[in-house]
Amino acid sequence: MLQGPRKQDRYLLYLAIDVFSRYPVAWRIEYAETTQIAVQMFAAAFEKYGVPLVLHADNGASMRSHALIAALDEAGACRTYSRPRVSDDNPFSESLFKTLKYDSSCPERFDGIGHAREWTEQFL
Template identity: 25%
Template structure:
């Protein structure tokens, strides 16, 4: 029986979750229903975004219309916002942080990443289910492509990102540089304070820029085409278990041409063994 949170109670939801020893990202709630038509549109938008990451709402609207789907640009933009996707391209950084949020400079320009735990990257992606959707976040070692930790959540709050970050740090030490985009989850004080307390340099892509988080974008493409799109999860728990199983294969059983046919585990732990021996 799921544990429920009383949203009418004087005690804040986050505090209730802490008292009950629940991760904030797993708090049970009744999600606002999304129509079957919108879910189908979101699934197709997700596929188109992977194939054409440079396409904004206007172009995606046109692509859908060529497939016989009648939809307006504003509705496409609304769904993209819900899915947390946007066109990836280089542009001047004119974005402003949310109140109380600091934007950190991009530190990876011209940096050669040649060892494990030099740079970690993190991002969030939309994951479709049979009825509904969830969000997946992952911490990736850029050198080895290894997924160091991940979380699946029904909300876009920073808590599930912080949980994944803290697990990665507890299990794998710490990187020299941690790179994200400027999403509000990553610019929040709760998130950045974990990195600052660990004395890790924080790097952030310009909003909408296509830079070193391309490695995480490639991970999303791999996960979705090799696993997510081949399954229709019936529940959040099924999505969590199934994605966990695939990522175990991704890390330990899937060779990568960019790693000389090694798996991410072999590249990550092999690199650490060589560094220790030196």
């Protein structure tokens, strides 16, 4: 979660990385977590890079949604999920999140969602 200019302003980072190269194949910063945004992000990544053999995800509501599961099944991606309450089941993504948030150039608060998107684009 990235902080906006006011205390109640928070932005969510959607991120998909290739586990072998650690390359971020898709990312978005949005105001809220929704199934539609997750489906769009993965569809764009699949179009650009192809469908992965396995897609490993956390247990977030959008990742377990019927719409995303249907899209992944239709694309032919095998789905795996982190175990509940096991923080190191998705270490590569978690490591990148921490690296991003604790980078010395990462602002404590962004001026707005556009600023957060620009900074993240340059960082990634």
